[in-house]
Amino acid sequence: MKNFIFLFLAIGLFTGLQGCKDKTEPSGGVDLKATFMATYNGTQLEKNKDYTFGTFPLLFLRYRMYLSDITLIKEDDTEVKISDVEYLDFTPDSSPSDLSVTPEITYKNVPEGNYKGIRMGIGVNAANNAKKPSDFPADSPLSIETDYWPGWASYIFMIIDGKADPDNDGTKNLSFSYHCGSDMVYQEFTINQAINVTSSGANLNIEFDLLKLLTQEDGSLYDMANYPVTSNDVNNFKVALEVISGVERAITIDQ
Amino acid sequence: MSVLVKFGNRITLPLVTLGLMTFLGACKMDMPPGGSDPGDLENISYDPHPYTIIKPDHFPPVPIPPDNPMTMEGVQLGRMLFYDPILSADSSMSCSSCHLPQGSFTDNLAVSIGIDGIAGRRSSMSLLNVAYATNGLFWDGRSPNLEDQAMRPVEDPIELHNIWPNVIVKLKVHDTYPEMFRKAFGIPDRDSISKELAVKAIAQFERILISSGTSKFDQYQQGDLDVFDDEELDGKLMFFDEGEPLNLPDAQCFHCHGGLTLTGNQYFNNGLDSVGNLSEFPDKGRFDFTGNPNDQGKFRAPTLRNIAISAPYMHDGRFATLHDAVAQYADNGFGVINEDIFIGQMGFPIGNGQYTGLNNYQIGAIVKFLHTLTDTTFVNNPDIQNPFK
Numbered sequence: 027m028k029n030f031i032f033l034f035l036a037i038g039l040f041t042g043l044q045g046c047k048d049k050t051e052p053s054g055g056v057d058l059k060a061t062f063m064a065t066y067n068g069t070q071l072e073k074n075k076d077y078t079f080g081t082f083p084l085l086f087l088r089y090r091m092y093l094s095d096i097t098l099i100k101e102d103d104t105e106v107k108i109s110d111v112e113y114l115d116f117t118p119d120s121s122p123s124d125l126s127v128t129p130e131i132t133y134k135n136v137p138e139g140n141y142k143g144i145r146m147g148i149g150v151n152a153a154n155n156a157k158k159p160s161d162f163p164a165d166s167p168l169s170i171e172t173d174y175w176p177g178w179a180s181y182i183f184m185i186i187d188g189k190a191d192p193d194n195d196g197t198k199n200l201s202f203s204y205h206c207g208s209d210m211v212y213q214e215f216t217i218n219q220a221i222n223v224t225s226s227g228a229n230l231n232i233e234f235d236l237l238k239l240l241t242q243e244d245g246s247l248y249d250m251a252n253y254p255v256t257s258n259d260v261n262n263f264k265v266a267l268e269v270i271s272g273v274e275r276a277i278t279i280d281q
Numbered sequence: 282m283s284v285l286v287k288f289g290n291r292i293t294l295p296l297v298t299l300g301l302m303t304f305l306g307a308c309k310m311d312m313p314p315g316g317s318d319p320g321d322l323e324n325i326s327y328d329p330h331p332y333t334i335i336k337p338d339h340f341p342p343v344p345i346p347p348d349n350p351m352t353m354e355g356v357q358l359g360r361m362l363f364y365d366p367i368l369s370a371d372s373s374m375s376c377s378s379c380h381l382p383q384g385s386f387t388d389n390l391a392v393s394i395g396i397d398g399i400a401g402r403r404s405s406m407s408l409l410n411v412a413y414a415t416n417g418l419f420w421d422g423r424s425p426n427l428e429d430q431a432m433r434p435v436e437d438p439i440e441l442h443n444i445w446p447n448v449i450v451k452l453k454v455h456d457t458y459p460e461m462f463r464k465a466f467g468i469p470d471r472d473s474i475s476k477e478l479a480v481k482a483i484a485q486f487e488r489i490l491i492s493s494g495t496s497k498f499d500q501y502q503q504g505d506l507d508v509f510d511d512e513e514l515d516g517k518l519m520f521f522d523e524g525e526p527l528n529l530p531d532a533q534c535f536h537c538h539g540g541l542t543l544t545g546n547q548y549f550n551n552g553l554d555s556v557g558n559l560s561e562f563p564d565k566g567r568f569d570f571t572g573n574p575n576d577q578g579k580f581r582a583p584t585l586r587n588i589a590i591s592a593p594y595m596h597d598g599r600f601a602t603l604h605d606a607v608a609q610y611a612d613n614g615f616g617v618i619n620e621d622i623f624i625g626q627m628g629f630p631i632g633n634g635q636y637t638g639l640n641n642y643q644i645g646a647i648v649k650f651l652h653t654l655t656d657t658t659f660v661n662n663p664d665i666q667n668p669f670k
Binding site for chain 1: 339340341342344416417422521522523525526531535536539540541542545547548570571572573575576616618619621622623625626630633634635
């Protein structure tokens with residue numbers, strides 16, 4: 027008799043679990059692999075390497091940024107959000123090499139179909155930015171303390187640091203550091219780009235070119251010599267806004 | 282001369298232990314169970330209790346590797362091993378000889394000295410919050426994690442100068458360790474005691490070395506704004522680049538010593554030496570590990586918590602006082618090619634990428650702020666003291 031009860035219980039439990047599993051299991055979909063790369067004038071970015079910026083040489087030490095709410099847009103305008111937040115550190119200090127790294131992220135269970143574009147935010151969206159690193163588990167990109175600045179009560183959305191020699195005297199004694207953060211500089215934009223996700227998935231290459239990023243809308247280069255650093259002052263986000271808005275022009279996506 | 286004598290000791294010690302083993306082996310037949318028979322520990326119960334790390338609420342969760350879960354028994358064993366000179370060749374030194382609680386787990390020497398009296402080239406590092414250091418250990422980051430790190434001092438010729446097989450032999454014949462290894466890791470017999478398990482236990486102990494969250498700085502962070510006097514507050518504002526509204530300059534410190542542990546655990550040239558060529562750094566630091574020429578003279582930015590009690594300062598202990606350490610930053614470095622950009626940006630901007638540097642008041646205020654990071658509750662925590670005393 028005892029055995030019977032046990033059997034019933036076991037069957038009940040098993041069916042119960044099966045029932046739950048059906049409900050939570052995502053409905054298929056395929057893998058979308060995104061490879062991110064930082065470039066300068068079309069070639070893969072290297073730290074500590076001399077590049078030409080208009081009339082003078084410069085080098086980069088750090089380039090990293092957060093992306094938020096990455097969303098694919100279908101031809102009928104319905105949307106598929108594939109990511110809440112990503113942290114792209116192209117120049118991690120754990121890497122022994124100066125060549126920038128190319129983070130690869132695979133998004134699971136992406137519905138097949140023809141998409142016409144992709145939307146993303148540069149930075150951390152307002153909901154997440156209202157929190158702080160200790161609110162997130164250690165494996166979350168939002169737990170990274172070094173990229174949070176208490177002075178703004180904000181994540182630092184994007185960091186571009188380096189040295190330049192605007193007067194061409196042979197020493198790069200101008201340090202530039204563009205640290206952009208706080209809700210006021212959050213950028214969101216859509217890139218029109220056909221993305222076909224087939225039954226075998228899809229591969230996307232997403233490139234951020236620093237020369238394009240530092241080139242203004244009218245085609246002129248950013249005035250780095252006169253505006254080498256972003257201000258900490260919440261009432262003075264001019265430089266931060268100008269620099270971070272260049273990301274939209276810096277992106278190329280291909281499949 | 283004394284080196285020779287020591288050398289002799291080290292040769293004889295393994296022989297003596299070996300002799301002891303043979304002696305014990307010979308007696309085995311007459312001995313009740315408890316020798317080194319297979320399964321000789323199985324009658325001791327193995328029932329490990331999960332250890333909950335005590336940390337301040339405002340601290341992030343402590344990263345624990347899945348293959349070394351924290352247990353009460355593991356931490357207790359690790360604490361014994363950390364403080365026991367049994368790990369050194371001549372039983373004269375333990376980990377704690379160079380990592381003492383009262384110095385925030387440093388030895389307060391410029392460079393550490395091993396069992397043979399030979400001075401190393403680097404200063405001992407604070408182990409406070411070392412569990413959060415997940416970007417490489419040591420000044421140059423050559424060790425990936427605490428388990429790997431703990432392997433190294435035992436065989437380092439200028440530290441404990443022993444060999445692991447010798448340590449394991451001593452642990453196997455010890456009165457209490459076999460039972461402790463059984464209780465922590467469930468091993469069936471003494472022969473299963475290994476260096477891998479020993480370092481796991483030590484690492485578990487090191488992961489409980491977490492701030493108490495009661496320093497003046499933590500009280501301020503938690504909203505008790507009155508704990509800081511004006512100078513400490515000025516220091517804090519400059520440290521975190523928050524002084525603009527009060528017309529205080531940026532000292533840029535938080536870029537490298539930021540977050541709750543007051544370090545991002547990253548590697549920089551923080552402008553200590555004026556070299557013409559990067560290959561001239563006396564200690565090449567991070568380069569020794571990465572082989573990247575641009576990493577010459579880079580070191581990991583250490584935590585500044587408890588910095589007031591862990592003098593002297595820098596990887597080679599070159600500064601005796603906190604004032605000297607901070608004053609080093611005041612003049613914006615030497616312009617060495619791989620100096621970090623923030624080293625050149627201390628003070629107010631004066632155009633053309635130049636900065637004023639920090640004046641004496643500002644240096645003093647930052648030093649006063651650094652004193653607010655002292656955590657005596659941590660240092661006096663009974664759970665982390667020498668269990669043999």
